[in-house]
Amino acid sequence: MQPNMVKLNTRNQNSFWGILRRMPRAWIGGCLVLLVVLAAVFAPLFSPADPLQQFREGLSATGTPLPPDGQFPLGTDHLGRDMLSRTLFGARVSLVISFIANTTAAIIGTVIGVLAGYYSRAVDSILMRITDIILAFPAILLALGVGAVLRPSIPVAILILTLITWAPLARLVRGQVLSVRERAFVESARCIGARDRRIILYHILPQILAVTIIWATVSFASTILVEASLSFLGVGVPLPQPSWGNMIFEGQTRYRIAPWMIIVPTIAILITTFGFNLLGDAIRDALDPRTSQRL
Amino acid sequence: MTAYLLRRLVGALVVIWGVATISFVLVFLMPGDAARMYAGPRAPEATVERIRQEWGLNDSLPVQYVRFLGRAVQGDLGRSTRDGRPVLQAVIERVPVTIQLALAGLSVELLLGIPLGIIAALRPGSLIDQFTTVLSLVGVSIPQFAVGLVALYLFGFVIPIFPLGGYGVIPIFPLGGYGTIAHLILPALVLGFSGAAFYARVLRSSILEIANEDYIRTARAKGLGARAILNRHLLRNALLPVVTLIGLDLALLLGGVVVIEAVFGIPGIGLQAWTAIRNQDTPMIMGTVLFASIAVVGLNLLIDLLYLALDPRVRLNAA
Numbered sequence: 001m002q003p004n005m006v007k008l009n010t011r012n013q014n015s016f017w018g019i020l021r022r023m024p025r026a027w028i029g030g031c032l033v034l035l036v037v038l039a040a041v042f043a044p045l046f047s048p049a050d051p052l053q054q055f056r057e058g059l060s061a062t063g064t065p066l067p068p069d070g071q072f073p074l075g076t077d078h079l080g081r082d083m084l085s086r087t088l089f090g091a092r093v094s095l096v097i098s099f100i101a102n103t104t105a106a107i108i109g110t111v112i113g114v115l116a117g118y119y120s121r122a123v124d125s126i127l128m129r130i131t132d133i134i135l136a137f138p139a140i141l142l143a144l145g146v147g148a149v150l151r152p153s154i155p156v157a158i159l160i161l162t163l164i165t166w167a168p169l170a171r172l173v174r175g176q177v178l179s180v181r182e183r184a185f186v187e188s189a190r191c192i193g194a195r196d197r198r199i200i201l202y203h204i205l206p207q208i209l210a211v212t213i214i215w216a217t218v219s220f221a222s223t224i225l226v227e228a229s230l231s232f233l234g235v236g237v238p239l240p241q242p243s244w245g246n247m248i249f250e251g252q253t254r255y256r257i258a259p260w261m262i263i264v265p266t267i268a269i270l271i272t273t274f275g276f277n278l279l280g281d282a283i284r285d286a287l288d289p290r291t292s293q294r295l
Numbered sequence: 296m297t298a299y300l301l302r303r304l305v306g307a308l309v310v311i312w313g314v315a316t317i318s319f320v321l322v323f324l325m326p327g328d329a330a331r332m333y334a335g336p337r338a339p340e341a342t343v344e345r346i347r348q349e350w351g352l353n354d355s356l357p358v359q360y361v362r363f364l365g366r367a368v369q370g371d372l373g374r375s376t377r378d379g380r381p382v383l384q385a386v387i388e389r390v391p392v393t394i395q396l397a398l399a400g401l402s403v404e405l406l407l408g409i410p411l412g413i414i415a416a417l418r419p420g421s422l423i424d425q426f427t428t429v430l431s432l433v434g435v436s437i438p439q440f441a442v443g444l445v446a447l448y449l450f451g452f453v454i455p456i457f458p459l460g461g462y463g464v465i466p467i468f469p470l471g472g473y474g475t476i477a478h479l480i481l482p483a484l485v486l487g488f489s490g491a492a493f494y495a496r497v498l499r500s501s502i503l504e505i506a507n508e509d510y511i512r513t514a515r516a517k518g519l520g521a522r523a524i525l526n527r528h529l530l531r532n533a534l535l536p537v538v539t540l541i542g543l544d545l546a547l548l549l550g551g552v553v554v555i556e557a558v559f560g561i562p563g564i565g566l567q568a569w570t571a572i573r574n575q576d577t578p579m580i581m582g583t584v585l586f587a588s589i590a591v592v593g594l595n596l597l598i599d600l601l602y603l604a605l606d607p608r609v610r611l612n613a614a
Binding site for chain 2: 129130132133136138139140141142144145146147148149221222225228229232233234235248251252255256259262263265266269270273274277278281
């Protein structure tokens with residue numbers, strides 16, 4: 001009885017959640033992500049002011065932005081708007097854009113990867129050449145090109161981010177499918193007369209899902225970074241809608257008189273991306289015990 | 296072997312053709328009339344029409360496409376709608392600046408990343424190993440443009456050790472004394488930091504993996520010292536993934552260069568592309584994008600060849 005119970009206990013500890021729970025990285029990352037998500041969801045509740053309202057008392061007598069004080073906890077920007085409210089509402093924009101783009105890219109990447117891996121030959125080489133072409137473009141330059149053609153807006157930002165995000169996943173999924181395709185259960189499914197559609201949906205896709213989920217968590221952080229860069233370069237979220245990237249853009253020329261205009265959104269981005277990277281890293285290790293044992 | 300090289304070359308050409316086609320489509324879809332932009336808002340319609348004729352803007356899409364490809368092959372990427380200069384010439388003028396910044400960034404990546412990776416791998420679980428892990432996560436979390444600005448504020452303004460952006464006197468490679476190098480240090484550090492942490496992590500796991508190989512045990516069994524094993528057997532193999540990564544990293548590095556150039560006001564091809572976007576100078580944007588992509592594809596091909604030279608196992612598989 002006794003050894004059996006011990007065995008049961010170890011099994012529980014070695015499950016995905018068991019491993020994840022024992023990782024400080026997972027806790028810290030999870031808390032940071034939660035913090036940012038809550039800030040975004042409850043932005044109207046926490047914000048002391050309307051993010052677009054320009055306060056007369058938000059500028060000094062000489063018309064410069066105010067440093068952090070009682071009424072404006074994180075200071076004001078060059079138009080006398082409250083930085084705290086803008087940062088909180090900026091979290092909404094950044095998270096929503098990155099979430100939609102990342103999810104769409106995950107779906108496109110998985111579908112293309114599965115099709116290329118499963119059908120091989122002509123389909124494979126056409127799809128993989130397209131992937132190579134996207135991967136060859138330096139992402140920011142491709143984004144600048146597309147951004148130059150289309151007028152900057154939130155849907156366009158989502159489109160651009162999706163366009164430059166799906167390709168690495170497609171390559172990853174294709175590799176996985178190539179090995180899953182040769183496994184015995186796929187062969188036996190084919191032997192009993194299952195069609196391609198059924199094999200892909202019920203036998204191959206479930207094996208790929210873990211890869212996609214890990215990738216999506218890790219990639220979320222980089223999507224946020226690219227979104228901020230795009231808004232900073234002027235092809236992302238258009239002004240006056242606050243996003244962390246375009247807030248830094250507005251602070252770029254004024255950082256000598258109002259350093260908080262760049263420091264506040266920078267810290268907001270760092271908290272978010274660091275949180276997602278910590279969490280993603282922990283999830284990856286928990287799903288692949290080999291790497292966590294080695295550490 | 297020859298077949299492998301040929302296959303890689305054809306693959307690279309297909310990719311470049313695809314990039315060129317996408318560039319063409321984007322130029323074609325671009326809002327605004329390029330001829331009108333070049334002639335100016337007050338030019339008479341007849342002049343604009345003449346420019347349109349001259350540039351062949353009235354021809355059908357397939358005709359324009361074939362002509363675009365034909366010219367691109369000959370190195371003609373069109374003219375700037377802003378000042379009428381040939382795009383290729385404008386891009387090539389700026390390339391040394393970008394190469395200099397990219398090389399400086401890559402140096403920071405490797406000079407910081409490789410020693411950190413080795414130290415972390417030699418003492419797994421130690422304080423410095425854990426520090427490297429955290430550092431690499433911070434590294435990939437950093438928004439380079441934002442940190443660049445904060446660094447400019449701290450080390451250019453509050454503690455004025457470095458110049459506030461801009462660019463040194465000597466256009467090719469840092470031979471201009473402290474002035475040029477000082478302009479380069481801060482951008483290169485910001486550019487290279489993320490990569491350094493990443494390389495450290497890859498090298499660490501690659502060393503740990505190879506440390507379990509039979510030939511390392513053999514080397515130890517025949518009495519080789521730790522230093523000799525590290526230099527002659529371990530590092531030589533462990534550095535291979537790092538070489539591959541440099542190839543994959545190039546596109547990323549170049550993307551970072553664009554943003555860093557915009558932040559620090561360094562007049563490379565990144566700043567040029569950015570200015571071109573502000574001016575809606577389509578041929579210039581596409582020329583820069585096309586040039587950068589060809590550079591990435593070409594360098595990747597070169598890295599593959601380097602790999603062939605470095606690792607005999609790849610040579611055997613390719614044959």
